[in-house]
Amino acid sequence: MGISIGIGLLIGAERERRKGSGSRRGAAGVRTFALAAFAGALSGYFKSEGLLVAVVAAAVLFAALAYRRTAPKDPGLTTEFALVVTVLLGALTMQNPPLAVGLSVIITILLAARERLHRAFKNLLSEQEAHDALVFLAATLVILPLAPNREVGPFGAFNPRKIWELVVLVMAIGAVSYIALRALGSRAGLALAGLVGGFISASATIGAMGNRAKRNPELGSAAASGAVLATVATIVQMLLVLVVVNVATCRALARPLLFSGLAAIGYSLIFLALSARTPTANEPAAGRAFDLRLAFLFAMTITVIMFLCAFLNQKYGNRGLLVGAALSGFADTHATAISIASLVSAGRITPESAVLPILLGLTTNTLTKVVVAFAAGGHRFALRILPGLIAVIMAAFLGMWLATK
Secondary structure, three states: OHHHHHHHHHHHHHHHOOOOOHHHOOOOOHHHHHHHHHHHHHHHHOOOHHHHHHHHHHHHHHHHHHHHHHOOOOOOOHHHHHHHHHHHHHHHOOOOHHHHHHHHHHHHHHHHOHHHHHHHHHHHOOHHHHHHHHHHHHHHHHHHHHOOOOOEOHHHOEOHHHHHHHHHHHHHHHHHHHHHHHHHOHHHHHHHHHHHHHHHOHHHHHHHHHHHHHHOHHHHHHHHHHHHHHHHHHHHHHHHHHHHHOHHHHHHHHHHHHHHHHHHHHHHHHHHHHHHOOOOOOOOOOOOOOOHHHHHHHHHHHHHHHHHHHHHHHHHOOOHHHHHHHHHHOOOHHHHHHHHHHHHHOOOOOOHHHHHHHHHHHHHHHHHHHHHHHHHHHHHHHHHHHHHHHHHHHHHHHHHHHHHO
16 A cells, blocks of 8 residues: 555646746646556455446546646646546555566656657657558567468468567567668668667568668668677677587587677678778668568568478488588578587487587578578679678688688
8 A cells, every 4th residue: 555655646747837827827737647557556455346336437527627727728638537547556465566566667668758759759759650650569569469370371481460560570670770871871871770789680681781772872881780790699699509508519519609799799890890981870860661562572581491401301311410400500500509418418329529510500501591681672782791700610611620620
């Protein structure tokens, strides 16, 4: 009950600042909100649904009467709805106090950020950006939960939920890169977005960067830098995974992965330098946050690759560790590394014999990235990052060779 009063005081304090004074002041302030939250808590304490309905109905009635008086001067309904929500938060404190407190803080922040939110949606967002935001919300909150989560089609290679997750992922990475581009400029923004996006999915990040380069050719160098930096994230993530699964395997792969990471960083720095010479490299770009059609294209490309892997596995079987690692690498190089490192933990293979299968998985995963680069960004973008991807793989095998000397 004390928490409920605190919630009411928190929200009410924010509303009190906007209440005004004199005959034009608002009807609900800090005391009203505190009592409303406490009334909700009492209904929860007595476990009476009827009492809760009565309290909410009273809050709605008083809010409606207050709105009738203030509507000519202030047609907004924010305070009235906040009062009803406060009653419900008070009731929630009797069941889940941490959740109620967290929600009350979020609501207070939302109420306090009125001017900033209005300015952002009126002045900072263009009509196209607002449209993209609505499309992303619909894809994430409406379509994704409704997509069936089961394998269908030949070889069970098609999962509608997984396919749509890829679409949403590309859209999200594209939006992140767009925000970074607007905030930091093309040189730093796309590079940072590529590195961060690589921890989620390097292939999806390369697809998003290809989309960006295709729509804005002048950003090609910066997008190529971000695409190659996504590979750095892949390597760092693999090291972290191997540390957790099997430290000995991580030690055996340390030099190959270090060499490949340095090659990726070095190659990306070349395109960072090239983007610095571009006249528009540091100008914020306005336009679309992502391209839904190209996101579909990326998802279909990955799906076709996974289908081919399933077909080859069904036709030829898992003929040895190397073949299995290479096939699984087309879809996910980290899953390959985890599987091989688990065999080392089980004592079935040595850490040294795990190096080649994991690097083969990294190699076939790079082939997937190349296909995605051509599909999303066209040949111009793909040819920019292709030497870097090849250098990453060659550096990894060079590190493996030197480790055996």
